[in-house]
Amino acid sequence: MLLHTRSAGSGVPVVLLHAFPLSSAMWHAQREELSSRYRVITPDMRGFGESPLGDDPPSIDLMADDVARLLDAEGVDRAVVGGQSMGGYVTMAFCRRHADRLLGVVLADTKAGADPPQAALNREAMAAAVLEHGTSVLSEQVLPNLVGETTKTGRAMVFGRVRALTSVAPPRAVAWAQRAMAARPDSFGTLRxxxxxxxxxVGEEDGLTPPAEARAMAEALPYGSLAVIARAGHLSALEQPEAFNRALVEFLGGLRAR
Structure with a gap:
């Protein structure tokens, strides 16, 4: 399967993998900012946006292999690969399965630990509810936790955009992704x-994958650094794109210097 992608710019390839349950549309501000210096590749993960879901069993590893196939199709040997939330899980699977294709890694508002049993059960319940009742379930149960208090109370346009992106997520893709995330392994060994x-x-207001999780990941990485985005929750790239982009540009500039 070949993923649909939005790409812009030229230079060192930077692949950005979107959060659940959004699409590559969430990376608009990053494509705008980075494309003057980098080749920015932002795919729709399988089932989301314009990418087909297919008939394969749910698997984060399969999503990582999708990204490797996309790089092949784009003629890219090695790239900076990063992701937010679910995109971070896929990035860590990519690190485990395709480490030889990495120039650098970005892990945003995600966590390296596997789901504990209750969290995995909650994902299965969400998958079943979405298949039965549609994506309105996401607005009630998922949307409130995706953004921080600053966005909820003071950035109505951003919150509205997140709501719109969430509302168009296909139910089958949502259920498939929830089951894939529930089955993912612990990735701390991969980071080490x-x-x-x-x-x-990490957004300082992220309640789903809080700063303590991010610090543990940064400490596990041999060449890791940490950036905390003020006044942002779980979707820091959307909530505070200027601050997120500054952190990303500084990191990428360090790679170019190397």
Whole structure:
């Protein structure tokens, strides 16, 4: 399967993988900012945006292999690969399965630990509810936790955009992704073995994958650094794009210097 992608710019390839349950549309501000210096590749993960879901069993590893196939199709040997939330899970699977294709790694508002049993059960319940009742379930149960208090109370346009992106997520893709995330393994060993520079980003108001999780990941990485985005929750790239982009540009500039 070949993923649909939005790409812009030229230079060092930077692949950005979107959060659940959004699409590559969430990376608009990053494509705008980075494309003057980098080749920015932002795919729709399978089932989301314009990418087909297919008939394969749910698997984060399969999503990582999708990204490797996309790089092949784009003629890219090695790239900076990063992701937010679910995109971070896929990035860590990519690190485990395709480490030789990495120039650097970005892990934003995500976590390296596997789901504990209750969290996995909650994902299965969400998958079943979405298949039965549609994506309105996401607005009630998922949307409130995706953004921080600053966005909820003071950035109505941003909150509205997140709501709109969430509302168009296909139910089958949502259920498939929830089951894939529930089955993902612990990735701390993968982080400890990573031999390229890595940036961990987290919104200071992120309640789903809080700053303590991000610090643990940064400490596990041999060449890791941490950036905390003020006044942002779980979708820091959307909530505070200027601050997120500054952290990303600084990290990428360090890679170019190397």
């Amino acid at each position: 073995a990573l031999q390229v520079p890595a940036l961990v980003v």
